[in-house]
Amino acid sequence: MDIYEKLDNLKNNIKELQSVAVAFSGGVDSTFLLKVAADVLGREVVAVTAHSSTYPERELNEAIDFAKCRSIRQRVIVSEELEVDGFSDNPVNRCYLCKNELFNKIEAVAREEGARYILEGSNYDDLGDFRPGLQAVSEHGVLSPLRDAMLTKAEIRILSRGMGLKTWNKQAFACxxxxxxxxxxxxxxxxxxxxxxxxxxxxxxxxxxxxxxxxxxxxxxxxxxxxxxxxxxxxxxxxxxxxxxxxxxxxxxxxxxxxxxxxxxxxxxxx
CATH class of the missing domain: 3.30.1340.30 (Histidine-containing Protein; Chain: A;)
Structure with a gap:
């Protein structure tokens, strides 16, 4: 399957969802996912961006600017991981504790905004690393359309560049x-x-x-x-x-x- 067939599949899958809340950090993957979702579903998309001490202010500002410039509805929430029991001790399942807290809050936003599904931006490459956060994705029933479409990071960058997204060559970022x-x-x-x-x-x-x-x-x-x-x-x-x-x-x-x-x-x- 070539890259454009994967993109078509992604669009078709998102179209069937009707209304979504997108976990949007402003990184390469979530920016691409939000752009595609907004193109397909228009006003039936809300971007949810978390503000916490584990993410630099520059990342938050870039995410806000992106949504504002494209008239995409956005909710900025506070998700302070350091207040989650056990997180600051930095256990091996730290990312699970973080994502569990985050998706609890995004679920509340999704209900308020009338979004039927929550989307997050894991890509196909993410299956090859130790990522306990994916457990929280599964437990909360959050969808990962980029993974489902088998889109890799390199392919997402190529497609992002074709769409004119400045994030196409943005450095990979983790909290x-x-x-x-x-x-x-x-x-x-x-x-x-x-x-x-x-x-x-x-x-x-x-x-x-x-x-x-x-x-x-x-x-x-x-x-x-x-x-x-x-x-x-x-x-x-x-x-x-x-x-x-x-x-x-x-x-x-x-x-x-x-x-x-x-x-x-x-x-x-x-x-």
């Missing part, structure tokens, strides 16, 4: 809690440290970044194609000084570079 090793306490202060550190790297021109938290050590992941930029002495010195001001005693560069789910690499055989 800031994913920067911590399992069992490492998550606090608002530590989340702010990660947010500030990653924003600095983005401002310096690094396009795909993660700053992993290892107590007083910051482990930087960037695309291998940008390793050369890190060799610039002025860039390195600025990063070192600013990271120290943020609160990191040491700053390291991960030689394997950026990859999704690097904090899951030590879970093999344990889950």
């Amino acid at each position: 800031l809690s994913s920067r911590f090793p399992y069992g490492e306490k998550i606090t608002r202060e530590r989340l702010r440290m990660i947010d500030r550190a990653e924003q600095l790297l983005l401002d310096l021109g690094f396009s795909q970044v993660r700053v992993r938290f290892h107590k007083d050590v910051a482990r930087i992941e960037i695309g291998q194609e940008q390793f050369g930029k890190m060799l610039d002495s002025e860039v390195r010195e600025k990063i070192y000084k600013e990271f120290k001001n943020i609160g990191f005693m040491y700053t390291t560069l991960d030689l394997k570079g950026y990859r999704t789910g690097s904090m899951n690499e030590g879970l093999a055989g344990s889950v």
Whole structure:
């Protein structure tokens, strides 16, 4: 099945739903899903965007701007994961605790808005990683149209570019809690440290970044194609000084570079 057949299937599947609430973070996948849903169902779509300390303000603002510019109905809700029992202890099922809380709140919005179904933006590639959040998706009866249409991240980027979506080449994003090793306490202060550190790297021109938290050590992941930029002495010195001001005693560069789910690499055989 080619990419455009998958897109047609996606549109047909969404059309049958009649009215939907879309969990919308402003990332590549959820933006593409919201755009397709809005094209197919028009005013029978409401975007639901969660505001919490685990997501940077820039992501929230981008999501709000996208919906506003396209006259898509949007509800912004507060979903503070740190208030969920056990979440801040950062257990292996942290993402389940987060998604369970989120979908409870989206269900309430969907009822208020008269939306028959809730959609979320997992893609076909997400089946290949450890993602406990998908358990909450299943338990709440939330639909994953991109996965059902077998659309991969690469295909979503291609289609997004064809639709003129600025997110087609946006860096992959996961909530800031994913920067911590399992069992490492998550606090608002530590989340702010990660947010500030990653924003600095983005401002310096690094396009795909993660700053992993290892107590007083910051482990930087960037695309291998940008390793050369890190060799610039002025860039390195600025990063070192600013990271120290943020609160990191040491700053390291991960030689394997950026990859999704690097904090899951030590879970093999344990889950």
